[in-house]
Amino acid sequence: MIVGIDAGGTLIKVAYTKKGEVHFEKYPIAEIEQVADWVNNLGDCKVCVTGGRSGVLVSLLDQPAQEMVEFEATHLGVQVLLEKNGTLEDAYLVTNVGTGTSIHCIQDNMQERLGGTGVGGGTLIGLSHLLTGVTRYDEIVGLASKGSRDRLDLKVKDIYEDKEPPISGELTASNFGQNLFAISDGLTKEELLAAVIGLVGETVSTVSVQAARQCRSSTIVYIGSSFIDNPLLKEVVTSYTILRGSVPVFPDNGEFSGAMGAMTAL
Ligand code: ATP
Ligand code: MG
The missing domain is CATH 3.30.420.40 (ATPase, nucleotide binding domain)
Incomplete structure (x- = not known):
């Protein structure tokens, strides 16, 4: 064996x-x-x-x-x-969303680490626990997938109230950036957890798309256990990656x- x-x-x-x-x-x-x-x-x-x-x-x-x-x-x-x-392509990026996040460029059959961020799966579990008390990973991702982050995240269009924004109004201007002081007691676990996954997913994909400029390819292969049974993280990462002009791939058994x-x- x-x-x-x-x-x-x-x-x-x-x-x-x-x-x-x-x-x-x-x-x-x-x-x-x-x-x-x-x-x-x-x-x-x-x-x-x-x-x-x-x-x-x-x-x-x-x-x-x-x-x-x-x-x-x-x-x-x-x-x-x-x-x-x-x-399999000649060149691609690999973003490994493990406890932390590491980004690599693969080209000419060589890998080079381009960077990473401390925002990753550990952040997902840690912040989720601090905000809601929920401990188990499966419970965190299950509740998050039922939540909306509309009341927590501030979009570009919320800032440009009566004006046409210079970038897509649908982009997040500030994760957890809404006026939360007024509503903090009324937020549900589902909403808070969805916003944590939004923060992790948008950070990971934004850093990856920026790193793609140093690599010949715009295909980003996302791996790591943070995507296991986590459709919301996949959705956030997919839409942000596509919005910024790259192509996301999630291989089976990537973790x-x-x-x-x-x-x-x-
Ligand atoms: P690193 O590569 O950073 O050293 P790792 O290899 O342990 O860490 P992964 O296994 O790729 O990292 O991912 C860990 C993340 O996967 C956790 O932080 C959590 O968000 C998520 N996860 C998925 N399933 C579980 C689980 N059963 N228990 C805990 N975390 C889980
Ligand atoms: Mg790992």
Whole structure:
């Protein structure tokens, strides 16, 4: 059996082949010892580990494991997933919305990190919890998808009240920028959570579209577990990316790119 593991800041992603088929699993980082036990009990296998917590995982393994730089593993994994989808291009950007967000340009078969932002999946969970008390990721994204951010976000057209704005009036002028002092007690969890996802999605896509100017391509491949069961984040990122002239792509199993790349390297 060959096993690729991406131990990130929040989740451990595992890709492995069994009887010729690829399987994917994910675990919270708190279960890193259980993941190590699982590997230690596999018997004859090859393992490659990547991600920020790979050193911790390797120290828990009984057998030696190959280690791979996270960005290289992700690049390789994205390539494999896009090839499977039949959508692999010569050049593209990869935006990995993990705990934090990292942006890469892939061209001439090389990856270069263009930048990132600390606004990512960790922000999504952390701010959501502080604003509403909700703890579970699935509950956060479920409630958010039922909410509207109209009462929280200030649009360009709200500022240019009786005038034609110089840019699209539909763009967000200020996330959480409405006069909230007057209505803060009456906002629902759904509205607050939708506004958090709006903030994360618009930040991530705005930074990505700007980074695309340093890359030959305007295709942006969005990956990372922050998109799992999160249609609202996908919708915000899709519409903002298209509005700014780029093309968003969400590959199937994109959150397993790092694990897939690590497995493929073996
Ligand atoms: P990094 O790459 O920044 O080190 P990571 O690899 O752990 O972090 P991902 O697994 O890509 O990051 O994404 C983590 C994010 O995915 C969380 O911050 C959260 O928003 C979201 N998420 C999706 N499913 C879950 C879950 N079951 N539990 C917690 N967070 C989840
Ligand atoms: Mg990661």
